[in-house]
């Protein structure tokens with residue numbers, strides 16, 4: 001049985017809500033909006049070969065308004081969810097069993113774009129539009145009323161233009177990678193990208209002028225009678241691709257560096273003629289000699305030992321310089337989303353706890369300009385998932401605001417917490433009446 005169904009990863013299996021929750025401490029003046037967390041929660045339960053990524057997309061929401069906090073969770077009504085509920089049984093196999101295409105669950109990421117909360121899926125699927133704060137599924141997400149194309153998790157909104165920048169991939173058929181952009185006025189653009197191998201990318205970056213692609217040598221092999229196996233091809237480089245925002249795939253320029261895997265980027269920007277990429281680098285995700293240390297978090301064969309890393313691409317010289325910035329393992333990085341594509345100073349990275357399942361035991365606040373960091377533990381055996389930065393209305397600096405997440409004490413207690421992003425001082429806690437699992441990605445949707 002996978003550890004991703006127990007403790008902080010315990011499943012929920014139902015939809016609930018609770019109003020006017022008790023608040024310990026003080027909600028910050030100006031904090032108004034909805035904290036949302038996407039998660040995988042199989043509507044028909046988890047079988048013995050359940051994989052963490054399989055479950056139907058379930059969004060948990062903590063809505064803050066007029067000094068009050070309320071909670072609700074809802075499954076996203078994807079095509080899969082609707083078809084299986086009409087049939088009264090599961091219709092698709094999971095990652096460990098399926099030999100054909102997997103079905104989209106929209107369970108991975110959340111982003112606010114063009115007045116919608118958009119839910120996306122890690123393996124590329126139909127982005128779904130959700131209403132806030134009700135979490136009602138409106139249907140396929142759109143840009144100015146034009147349907148958005150299929151995309152993977154982690155599209156980014158360019159805060160200067162409001163454009164959505166996204167990529168999709170397909171390990172079964174060409175084109176293996178597609179990149180695109182969409183604007184709130186209904187302009188939607190996609191272009192195929194030629195890559196030599198069907199790798200499994202996960203994130204995408206943007207700068208003032210470019211979309212940044214990651215082509216890392218982690219991909220599926222199908223040696224065992226068509227059954228999927230993940231492989232790390234350390235004889236291949238990692239490549240960063242720079243593409244003009246609305247350009248054709250033929251315009252992409254690739255820059256090679258050492259093989260590695262990166263799930264998530266902290267920030268990407270242009271500086272002094274170079275392109276800077278900051279993220280969480282896993283040097284060897286599938287070692288020839290797997291770790292025997294049970295404290296090493298893992299996801300099947302992947303060992304999750306990521307470190308803060310910075311690459312600098314010199315587009316003129318065609319070179320990439322890389323530098324590890326910390327030896328503390330962190331993941332699920334977040335910054336002030338208003339800074340995407342521009343230099344960020346502060347990044348907020350949860351620190352990995354001891355395995356076997358991925359959890360976080362506290363938060364590292366990085367000052368990338370000063371090269372310093374501070375850490376604060378959640379304490380008392382608590383763990384968390386992703387932590388989001390909510391800017392203080394009117395503030396401009398990228399640590400002037402609050403850090404929000406849900407902390408878990410196993411499957412026994414879940415608490416919505418808020419910290420000061422500058423001092424890491426706890427400001428408030430809202431004990432929740434229901435278990436809210438660690439899940440995947442979170443977002444702060446301020447009340448407009």
Ligand SMILES: [Fe+2]
Pocket residue numbers: 108153154202263264441
């Ligand atoms: Fe992700």
